[in-house]
Amino acid sequence: EESVVRRDRFSGGPARAFLSSLAADKRIFTADLAVDRAHVVMLTEQAIIDETDASEILTALEAIQTAGHSALPDGEDVHEAIETAVVERVGPAGGRMHTARSRNDEVAACLRYRLREDIIETLETVVGARATLLDTASEQTKTVMPGYTHLQPAQPTTVAHWLCSYEEALSRDTERLLGAYERLNRSPLGAAAFAGTPFDIDRKRTAELLGFNGLVENAMDAASARDFLVETTAAMAGLGTTLSGLAEDGILFANKGYLDLADEYASTSSIMPQKKNPDTLELVRGRVGDATAGLDGLLTTLKGLPRAYNRDLQRASHHAFDALDSVTDATAVAVGAISTATWQEQTLETAAGDGFSAATGVADLLAQAGVPFRTAHEIVARAGEQATGDTPDIETLETVTQTVLDSPLTAYVDTGELNHVLDPAGSVASRDSRGGPAPETVTTHLDRAMAVLDEH
Numbered sequence: 001e002e003s004v005v006r007r008d009r010f011s012g013g014p015a016r017a018f019l020s021s022l023a024a025d026k027r028i029f030t031a032d033l034a035v036d037r038a039h040v041v042m043l044t045e046q047a048i049i050d051e052t053d054a055s056e057i058l059t060a061l062e063a064i065q066t067a068g069h070s071a072l073p074d075g076e077d078v079h080e081a082i083e084t085a086v087v088e089r090v091g092p093a094g095g096r097m098h099t100a101r102s103r104n105d106e107v108a109a110c111l112r113y114r115l116r117e118d119i120i121e122t123l124e125t126v127v128g129a130r131a132t133l134l135d136t137a138s139e140q141t142k143t144v145m146p147g148y149t150h151l152q153p154a155q156p157t158t159v160a161h162w163l164c165s166y167e168e169a170l171s172r173d174t175e176r177l178l179g180a181y182e183r184l185n186r187s188p189l190g191a192a193a194f195a196g197t198p199f200d201i202d203r204k205r206t207a208e209l210l211g212f213n214g215l216v217e218n219a220m221d222a223a224s225a226r227d228f229l230v231e232t233t234a235a236m237a238g239l240g241t242t243l244s245g246l247a248e249d250g251i252l253f254a255n256k257g258y259l260d261l262a263d264e265y266a267s268t269s270s271i272m273p274q275k276k277n278p279d280t281l282e283l284v285r286g287r288v289g290d291a292t293a294g295l296d297g298l299l300t301t302l303k304g305l306p307r308a309y310n311r312d313l314q315r316a317s318h319h320a321f322d323a324l325d326s327v328t329d330a331t332a333v334a335v336g337a338i339s340t341a342t343w344q345e346q347t348l349e350t351a352a353g354d355g356f357s358a359a360t361g362v363a364d365l366l367a368q369a370g371v372p373f374r375t376a377h378e379i380v381a382r383a384g385e386q387a388t389g390d391t392p393d394i395e396t397l398e399t400v401t402q403t404v405l406d407s408p409l410t411a412y413v414d415t416g417e418l419n420h421v422l423d424p425a426g427s428v429a430s431r432d433s434r435g436g437p438a439p440e441t442v443t444t445h446l447d448r449a450m451a452v453l454d455e456h
């Protein structure tokens, strides 16, 4: 049995395998059957094909679905192979299935249909991960830790504040995925090759049968557009970038002994028995490369394509699917690793005072006592230098505290208050502006974040 589609013109030569997307089309096999069904139902309702033919085609589609993608006959792609299989079962009347459509609108509909499912799955993973981060944060609102800028100790914060910073970024990644979903959830079906059809089709009906929330109106746009792939891949690259930061921090914190990864999220060395390596987080960091490379590959493929359909488009969709797969897995692993890690509270608290990290707090205190902030900044910088010399990182908090207490600063501020902000926990408690790390502030933030999460 040969393919029913243009068998006289179909390349049987060396380019045959090169042309075919059949293997990769496995991902849209079920989607294509759904699109076929919806199209056949609409054609029947519009009296374009009769009920007998329609019912035989629908029965054949059922059997083809049961037999699975691997049972399909050879073909240039899944659309052609399914049509061949229908004709094999139904006879020539099976060829009526392709009335008033083209593979161009068909493949676009299949991709949108399948991506919708994939994005929903990714959204579930991301929302679940955010819930886990918020839960973990709610247990760590008082766990003081050093906060960094330029990888240098900067100001004390808390583990909860750090966790919430990633949850909020993931919330925006969620919004971007939802935005991509909204725009890809429109039906291109009925555009045919790009120039519509003389048949009296009902595009809104196929859209409704397939659960699309509207149409890609212009037939030429409907057949050509792949910006839905760009948006999806970009959203995944953005999500991956957020996760890579989380992973990098986790790797750094494990390195400094701030956290201990659970065994199931760590690897050992094949030669060095003492090693416990953060390989899962390193792979999360590495996975982002897949998504950003995918985005680049996709944009490069699409750039400069003329209207309407061009076969280059066959090389576009895998980038979106790969990015979805790669980064969705990474989401679960990154958050799994972080949420099951054990935080070393004592080490964190000690480190939180390193590098005169209370300096900003002391300057704030002077400014609150009426000293212009720039002057306060200068005074504290001097005191810090006195205490620590050129290499502030190695000085202990006590030395610095003593220097500050011995200095003329005490003339401006109450010694009790000064001691309070020199203590990392006190410094954190004083930073209670909206979005800050003070435990009650973070607790309020957690309530707000939970409410946003519920909406998503």
Ligand code: ARG
Residues within 6 Å of the ligand: 021, 076, 077, 078, 079, 103, 104, 107, 309, 311, 313, 314
């Ligand atoms: N396999 C093709 C793709 O993925 C389907 C569309 C083929 N259309 C065509 N005019 N050759 O893009």
